[in-house]
Amino acid sequence: MSTWFEDAFRPGSEIQGKWNGRVYLVERLLGSGSNGVVALVRRGQMKYALKAGYETVDHQSEINSLHALSRTNTSFRNFLIDVDDMVVQGKEVSFSVMRYIEGMTISDFLHKQGQDWIYVIGSKLLKKLTELHKNGYIFGDLKIENMIVSRYGDVDLIDFGGVTPKGRAIKQLTEVYDRGFWKAGERYAEESYDLFSFAILLLKVLDRKNRFASFPKMLPQNREIELLHAIMKENPPAARLAPFLHKALNSQIATSEEAYQLWTGLVSNKKVSPKSTTMPWLKICFAASVCIFAATLYIYW
Numbered sequence: 001m002s003t004w005f006e007d008a009f010r011p012g013s014e015i016q017g018k019w020n021g022r023v024y025l026v027e028r029l030l031g032s033g034s035n036g037v038v039a040l041v042r043r044g045q046m047k048y049a050l051k052a053g054y055e056t057v058d059h060q061s062e063i064n065s066l067h068a069l070s071r072t073n074t075s076f077r078n079f080l081i082d083v084d085d086m087v088v089q090g091k092e093v094s095f096s097v098m099r100y101i102e103g104m105t106i107s108d109f110l111h112k113q114g115q116d117w118i119y120v121i122g123s124k125l126l127k128k129l130t131e132l133h134k135n136g137y138i139f140g141d142l143k144i145e146n147m148i149v150s151r152y153g154d155v156d157l158i159d160f161g162g163v164t165p166k167g168r169a170i171k172q173l174t175e176v177y178d179r180g181f182w183k184a185g186e187r188y189a190e191e192s193y194d195l196f197s198f199a200i201l202l203l204k205v206l207d208r209k210n211r212f213a214s215f216p217k218m219l220p221q222n223r224e225i226e227l228l229h230a231i232m233k234e235n236p237p238a239a240r241l242a243p244f245l246h247k248a249l250n251s252q253i254a255t256s257e258e259a260y261q262l263w264t265g266l267v268s269n270k271k272v273s274p275k276s277t278t279m280p281w282l283k284i285c286f287a288a289s290v291c292i293f294a295a296t297l298y299i300y301w
């Protein structure tokens with residue numbers, strides 16, 4: 001017998017919301033995780049990502065965060081399109097419909113375009129975090145799988161299941177990205193929590209020796225931030241970013257705005273600027289991202 005999502009997400013089948021009545025045509029499965037199954041769907045000419053939740057409580061919590069963010073004057077505005085229930089194999093399954101983000105993982109992007117793109121992607125990711133943080137939220141479960149990189153290094157966050165209002169306990173995390181795992185701080189929703197995960201994400205994606213594969217099995221007493229220093233020594237972009245990474249790993253950067261300033265200072269400094277054939281594009285993209293960020297700050301705050 002097929003599972004409920006194989007039934008619901010068979011390419012070409014239609015999903016109709018029980019309450020709002022909207023009909024979505026399934027194109028293909030995009031992925032699945034601990035909270036749900038995500039499919040690429042169409043309604044008219046528009047493409048969307050439709051997520052059907054396994055656990056109503058977790059899915060509901062993600063929907064609540066998305067609802068709140070979708071109402072803000074940020075790039076997350078209208079990210080959430082629809083929320084409804086569908087009936088599959090006689091059971092009600094809740095689903096949410098979100099903006100569809102086309103792109104690839106940061107690992108695949110850097111593999112294709114070169115590691116120097118980390119400077120552009122990092123600055124764009126910091127801008128996303130700044131928007132969230134300014135609106136009183138912490139992303140919580142920042143990791144490679146929860147972001148999509150599209151053309152010119154644009155960054156989108158997906159999976160808002162870990163989004164937590166500032167001041168509360170972190171509600172969803174992934175071990176190696178969690179500062180509690182490394183005995184480097186509390187699982188408390190503050191900006192430095194996301195900045196720690198941001199530093200881990202960069203190191204993980206830049207590490208060519210796949211050290212992170214063994215970290216989850218490591219005994220608690222052996223989990224030392226110093227283990228990550230080897231990556232900073234071996235990898236040229238990580239070495240250039242080392243002053244930033246050290247501070248972020250030690251929760252010495254209080255806000256993402258401060259992190260952005262520090263990042264910009266390091267990357268635009270001649271000694272640390274990326275050198276590669278992609279440089280003109282990198283410079284243009286980085287300069288454009290700085291201008292857009294400044295304009296966003298000016299308009300909204």
Ligand SMILES: Nc1ncnc2c1ncn2[C@@H]1O[C@H](COP(=O)(O)OP(=O)(O)OP(=O)(O)O)[C@@H](O)[C@H]1O
Binds near residue numbers: 034098161
């Ligand atoms: N808005 C979106 N646009 C494009 N693809 C998406 C979108 N949302 C999710 N996906 C795809 O679906 C996959 C699973 O989604 P998601 O990470 O939200 O599920 P999850 O159950 O919350 O996962 P996790 O176990 O990491 O918590 C993602 O890895 C991504 O490939």
